[in-house]
Amino acid sequence: MRSGCRPLIEDKWSLHVISMLDAGPRRFSELKRGLDGVSQRMLTVTLRNLERDGILVRTVLEVMPPHVEYQLTEMGVALHEAVKPMIAWGRENVAEVERSRAAYDTRTVAER
Amino acid sequence: MRSGCRPLIEDKWSLHVISMLDAGPRRFSELKRGLDGVSQRMLTVTLRNLERDGILVRTVLEVMPPHVEYQLTEMGVALHEAVKPMIAWGRENVAEVERSRAAYDTRTVAER
Numbered sequence: 729m730r731s732g733c734r735p736l737i738e739d740k741w742s743l744h745v746i747s748m749l750d751a752g753p754r755r756f757s758e759l760k761r762g763l764d765g766v767s768q769r770m771l772t773v774t775l776r777n778l779e780r781d782g783i784l785v786r787t788v789l790e791v792m793p794p795h796v797e798y799q800l801t802e803m804g805v806a807l808h809e810a811v812k813p814m815i816a817w818g819r820e821n822v823a824e825v826e827r828s829r830a831a832y833d834t835r836t837v838a839e840r
Numbered sequence: 841m842r843s844g845c846r847p848l849i850e851d852k853w854s855l856h857v858i859s860m861l862d863a864g865p866r867r868f869s870e871l872k873r874g875l876d877g878v879s880q881r882m883l884t885v886t887l888r889n890l891e892r893d894g895i896l897v898r899t900v901l902e903v904m905p906p907h908v909e910y911q912l913t914e915m916g917v918a919l920h921e922a923v924k925p926m927i928a929w930g931r932e933n934v935a936e937v938e939r940s941r942a943a944y945d946t947r948t949v950a951e952r
Binding site for chain 1: 891892893894915918919921922923924925926928929933936937939940941944945
């Protein structure tokens with residue numbers, strides 16, 4: 729189980745889930761469809777971890793048919809705000825990072 | 841090897857290294873001493889990944905005795921700025937997250 733706060737964002741899917749829920753409550757199936765490549769099991773574990781961490785709440789809606797919804801808590805909304813600059817940095821710098829990796833790989837192959 | 845930008849912060853030590861280097865260039869030994877619990881191998885891998893990603897540069901100083909220094913690039917300094925809000929969120933919310941985890945664990949044990 730996770731301890732301390734940093735691990736909150738160390739698994740790949742947490743940030744994706746938080747970003748999707750920032751637009752409002754979502755069902756499991758909606759999240760699954762919206763997260764390209766996530767497995768059923770990984771989404772289940774990610775949602776359970778985020779619920780345990782207090783980032784989202786899981787609500788069972790007693791309607792016909794009954795279903796479950798996931799929604800960010802206040803702490804979750806604040807976390808989404810706090811990671812936005814980092815997500816923006818990623819978008820702005822992905823090309824530069826890829827160039828740097830290519831140059832590094834070329835350099836280190838030449839040094840062997 | 842890593843691809844895309846998000847993995848940059850997914851390993852535990854990257855953020856610690858970036859935060860330490862934000863205060864100025866550091867030698868390997870200084871980083872090792874400053875990062876409680878990091879192994880020699882993990883610090884080596886983390887520094888190599890960050891160099892490959894273009895977040896820091898590794899300089900061999902031709903002095904007596906010669907030594908190596910690590911320094912953030914402009915992109916690295918910008919990344920540190922971008923992750924500050926998330927680090928602050930972590931500090932402000934660690935107690936609330938721990939409370940949430942304890943309550944979740946009690947609840948889920950009771951439900952078994």
